[in-house]
Amino acid sequence: MTVNYAKRAEHVGRSATREILKVLDRPEIISFAGGLPAPELFPVEAIKEACSAVLDEAGEQALQYSTTEGFLPLRKAIVKRMEAVGVPTDADHLLILTGSQQGLDLTGKIFLDKGDTVICESPTYLAAIQAFKAYEPRFAEVAMDDFGMRMDELERTLQQNPGAKFIYTIPDFQNPTGRTMVLERRKQMVALANQYDVVILEDNPYGAIRFAGEALPPVKSFDTEGRVIYLSTFSKIFAPGFRLGWICAESDFMNRYVSFKQASDLHSDVFAQRVAAKYLELNDLDAHIQKIKAVYHARREIMMHCIETCLPGHLKHSAPEGGLFIWVELPESINVQALFDRCLKNNVAFVSGDSFYPNEAKQNAFRLNYSNMSEERIKEGMKRLGEALSEYA
Ligand code: PMP
Numbered sequence: 159m160t161v162n163y164a165k166r167a168e169h170v171g172r173s174a175t176r177e178i179l180k181v182l183d184r185p186e187i188i189s190f191a192g193g194l195p196a197p198e199l200f201p202v203e204a205i206k207e208a209c210s211a212v213l214d215e216a217g218e219q220a221l222q223y224s225t226t227e228g229f230l231p232l233r234k235a236i237v238k239r240m241e242a243v244g245v246p247t248d249a250d251h252l253l254i255l256t257g258s259q260q261g262l263d264l265t266g267k268i269f270l271d272k273g274d275t276v277i278c279e280s281p282t283y284l285a286a287i288q289a290f291k292a293y294e295p296r297f298a299e300v301a302m303d304d305f306g307m308r309m310d311e312l313e314r315t316l317q318q319n320p321g322a323k324f325i326y327t328i329p330d331f332q333n334p335t336g337r338t339m340v341l342e343r344r345k346q347m348v349a350l351a352n353q354y355d356v357v358i359l360e361d362n363p364y365g366a367i368r369f370a371g372e373a374l375p376p377v378k379s380f381d382t383e384g385r386v387i388y389l390s391t392f393s394k395i396f397a398p399g400f401r402l403g404w405i406c407a408e409s410d411f412m413n414r415y416v417s418f419k420q421a422s423d424l425h426s427d428v429f430a431q432r433v434a435a436k437y438l439e440l441n442d443l444d445a446h447i448q449k450i451k452a453v454y455h456a457r458r459e460i461m462m463h464c465i466e467t468c469l470p471g472h473l474k475h476s477a478p479e480g481g482l483f484i485w486v487e488l489p490e491s492i493n494v495q496a497l498f499d500r501c502l503k504n505n506v507a508f509v510s511g512d513s514f515y516p517n518e519a520k521q522n523a524f525r526l527n528y529s530n531m532s533e534e535r536i537k538e539g540m541k542r543l544g545e546a547l548s549e550y551a
Contacts, residue, residue, distance in 0.1 A: 166292050182507045188539030189507045190526040193333065193482055197530075199450050200397045201441065208436040212429070220432045226420045228254025228404075229431040235438045236404050243365065244379035245388065247406050253415050256426045258363055258391040258403030261415075262289040264422065265324070265359055265387065268414050270295045275322040277315055277356070279307050281514030281523075283333045286326060286361065290516075297516035298322065304476065306332070306339025309346040316354040324357040324387075329377055330365035331481020334514045334525040338479065341374055348380040358386045363403075366395050366447055368480035369455035384408035392434060394482070395447050400430045454482070457528040460536045468544030482529040485511070488522045492550045495521065500549065506542035 182189040212220050227233070233249040240247050255261050262285070270276065270293035278286070280299030287297070298319050300311045307327060316322065327347065329339040339347070351358050360377045378388040384407075391403035405415055419425075437443075461484060465475055474487040486508075488494060494510040501507055511523030528536060 166294055187502070187505045187507055188531070188535050188542065190528070190531070190536075190539060190543075191507045191509045192530055193527050194530040195394055195398060195482075196450070196453055199446075199453060201437070201446055204437055204441050205397070205433065208433045208440060211440070212432045212436050216432065220429045222428070224425050224428040224431075226253075226416050226425045228252070228426060229428060229435055232402075232431050232435040232438070233404075235435060236406075240388075240406055243373075244375040245406065251406055251408065251412060253405045253407075253412060253419065254426045254431055255389075255391075255403040255405055255419070256423055257393065257398075257401040258361065258389045258405075259285060259289065260419070260422070260426075261389040261403060261405045262286045262359075262361070263292070264405075264415055264418050266290045266293040266295075267418050267422075269323045269357070275319045276324060276326055277312070277319065277322050278326040278516065279328065279332065281334055281511060281520075282326065282516070283328060283361065284513045287514075287516045290326075295323070299515065299517060302332075302335065302337060304337060306337055306343050307347070309343050309350065312347065313350055316350060316356065320354075322354075322356055324359045325351060326359045326361065327377065328361045328364075330362055330374065331367065331478050331483070333364070333481075334483055334509070334511065335485040336476040336478030336481055336483040337485070338374065339377075344374065344377045345380050347377055348382065348386065351385055352383055356385070359389065360386055361389045363389075363391045363394050364481035365390070367451060367454060367482070369451040369458070371479035378406065387411055395443065395450065396434065396437070400427070400434060402426060402430055402434055451480075454480075454529050457531065457533060457536060458484070460533045461526060461528040461540065464537060464540030464544075468540045469547055470544075473547075482527055484526045484528065486524055486526060488524070490522060492547075493521055494524055497546060497550070498524070500546045501543060504542040504546050506539045506546070508543070 179192055182191050230249060233252045236252055237247055237249055266289050272294040274295045275298050276290050276295045277298045277300060279302050298315045300307050300315050331338055358377060362376055378386040388406040392400060476485045498510050508524040508526050512519030512521055
């Protein structure tokens with residue numbers, strides 16, 4: 159049989175990392191590779207109550223088709239959360255998504271023709287690369303340092319890529335590096351976007367998980383011309399299984415996202431939306447987030463301590479004040495793939511950094527996740543990682 163797939167289907171393979179993650183499910187392996195929230199923190203009992211209340215109070219509507227924009231009380235609750243982080247908005251400028259991942263896919267669909275340029279941090283979120291790649295763009299990567307995307311590099315990239323479609327940024331506790339863009343750069347990014355007339359896609363799933371340092375306003379809070387499209391999600395603060403995210407943007411953008419979402423899935427799961435809204439009505443989500451932060455903070459402290467005590471001293475690493483990840487950079491002499499194979503023999507795993515570069519992969523870094531593991535397993539896993547690394551000393 160001859161199957162003629164669309165050209166774009168040639169560009170989107172299964173994510174190598176997701177394939178590796180499956181192997182790492184074996185219980186003997188301590189895996190720092192995934193990016194999963196701690197499941198023991200999911201508010202199961204409160205969700206059970208919310209489910210019953212939804213079915214009792216509005217069972218028929220909760221199981222019926224609904225509007226693309228999303229359940230209004232949920233959008234209103236999100237409006238309050240957006241206002242609290244410095245982005246005043248209203249329900250008309252919010253669209254509920256099937257995970258913020260859907261926002262990445264829709265952004266690709268709406269903005270990208272083959273050969274268009276996406277400007278992004280280097281490295282960046284691998285499933286965003288995967289989502290955009292389906293639309294066959296070019297990626298212009300902008301170097302980062304410990305303070306986020308470098309603005310001198312961004313300006314150079316904007317000069318070299320006139321007509322770039324959007325700048326994709328994860329300003330808070332970036333996936334994969336855990337780095338945060340400092341305040342001044344957030345303002346500069348908007349100023350540069352205004353100057354070069356380019357859209358910004360701000361992907362902010364981790365901003366609410368800050369456990370140290372001072373909160374920073376989203377890039378969108380500095381938006382003077384309505385050019386920042388803001389994406390966020392309930393995945394890290396509530397439960398990823400609900401697949402509920404949102405986009406906040408100006409009306410013209412909104413209309414396009416709504417039309418394309420209609421074609422994609424009509425609307426996000428309305429039962430999930432109503433349960434989430436009911437949960438928010440009956441519970442204090444911020445109190446729940448405080449619990450998440452306390453647990454992740456403790457795990458981050460253990461992992462940082464282990465990096466300093468179990469791994470060779472010359473390794474550079476990020477020092478996140480929130481989120482789920484730490485990025486470790488290796489000396490040129492160590493090949494991260496070889497180290498990964500060696501670690502698997504030691505029953506410990508990470509994601510090698512090369513997955514996070516859309517163009518030429520760098521081979522000298524890896525990402526560690528600390529949210530999904532007990533402190534004891536973090537200690538044991540880091541000991542195993544240290545043993546594997548010591549062979550390269
Ligand atoms: N953006 C980033 C940067 C992420 O790390 C993730 C999830 N790991 C997502 C988007 C997608 O999250 P979700 O679809 O669960 O909202």
